Amino acid sequence: MKNVTVLGTGVLGSQIAYQTAFHGFSVVAYDINDEVLEKAKKRFAELATIYVAELPGATREQADAALANISYSADLAAAVSDADLVIEAVPENLELKRSIYTTLGEVAPAKTIFATNSSTLLPSDLKGFTGRPEKFLALHFANHVWKQNTAEVMGTTDTDPAIFAEVVDFASRIGMVPIEIKKEKAGYLLNSLLVPFLDAAGALVAGGYAEPETIDKTWRIGTGAPLGPFQIYDIVGLTTAYNISSAGGPEQKKFAEYLKENYIDKGKLGTSTGEGFYKYPSA
Numbered sequence: 001m002k003n004v005t006v007l008g009t010g011v012l013g014s015q016i017a018y019q020t021a022f023h024g025f026s027v028v029a030y031d032i033n034d035e036v037l038e039k040a041k042k043r044f045a046e047l048a049t050i051y052v053a054e055l056p057g058a059t060r061e062q063a064d065a066a067l068a069n070i071s072y073s074a075d076l077a078a079a080v081s082d083a084d085l086v087i088e089a090v091p092e093n094l095e096l097k098r099s100i101y102t103t104l105g106e107v108a109p110a111k112t113i114f115a116t117n118s119s120t121l122l123p124s125d126l127k128g129f130t131g132r133p134e135k136f137l138a139l140h141f142a143n144h145v146w147k148q149n150t151a152e153v154m155g156t157t158d159t160d161p162a163i164f165a166e167v168v169d170f171a172s173r174i175g176m177v178p179i180e181i182k183k184e185k186a187g188y189l190l191n192s193l194l195v196p197f198l199d200a201a202g203a204l205v206a207g208g209y210a211e212p213e214t215i216d217k218t219w220r221i222g223t224g225a226p227l228g229p230f231q232i233y234d235i236v237g238l239t240t241a242y243n244i245s246s247a248g249g250p251e252q253k254k255f256a257e258y259l260k261e262n263y264i265d266k267g268k269l270g271t272s273t274g275e276g277f278y279k280y281p282s283a
């Protein structure tokens with residue numbers, strides 16, 4: 001594998017493209033128009049600075065070499081014309097993704113492997129639109145790929161095991177820790193663990209059993225984990241937490257109300273705004 005095309009240069013697509021370029025691959029960043037691609041260039045420049053600051057051993061030269069490994073295209077056929085791997089990170093919308101795979105399947109060369117970064121869809125929801133289900137699977141990154149560097153690899157029953165292995169190898173080569181998932185699971189491994197954990201913590205505060213600080217302290221001391229659930233909520237962002245909780249059952253809805261009243265309506269949205277459950281003076 002040499003040439004990688006990333007579809008979508010938003011939050012995750014830009015990180016995936018930059019991480020891949022940082023590890024020496026030739027990357028094409030594809031998005032809907034040149035205006036969006038100009039914004040992507042800014043994101044990549046910001047990522048270069050972040051990598052030098054946050055990634056142990058990363059030099060300015062490496063960060064600049066990564067920028068030079070990225071080219072830009074708003075023409076899908078041209079963007080994938082020599083791609084060994086396409087990583088799709090377009091918005092989380094089933095119909096949009098299906099339509100992209102339909103076109104992609106027609107314009108990409110036969111050799112190209114397709115991987116979706118979708119967080120909530122199963123690859124089975126999309127495989128029928130790819131024209132090549134044996135060369136299609138999920139490769140799921142976490143936000144802040146350079147430090148939260150898991151890459152969950154999850155195929156469908158149609159995915160060729162050799163392709164799965166190739167993508168696992170690719171993930172290692174771009175500095176990720178590949179997480180091999182044996183069969184399809186909504187939420188992959190990480191969110192299958194994290195979401196019920198955060199829900200349980202939310203139900204404890206919304207039910208009036210304890211303060212967030214007490215729950216976090218219990219979890220940290222009792223398990224040796226570095227962060228408690230409300231510290232994690234602050235990183236995820238309370239708006240995202242609110243949106244997910246308001247769509248849940250009665251306990252989750254109660255927590256959503258608690259979040260709105262005590263935090264969101266007061267502009268306390270987590271680390272991004274300098275305050276959520278905790279204060280972050282340097283943010």
Ligand code: NAD
Pocket residue numbers: 007008009010011012013030031032036088089090091092096100117118119120140141142143
């Ligand atoms: P985003 O909205 O930040 O970025 C989406 C990008 O796709 C934008 O640049 C947009 O211009 C582009 N786009 C829109 N329509 C397109 C099209 N037709 N063709 C090509 N590009 C198009 O979204 P995001 O947060 O980066 O999420 C992208 C995917 O990654 C989703 O499937 C999401 O589930 C997944 N994901 C997100 C996170 C996260 O923390 N944000 C984490 C893991 C996985």
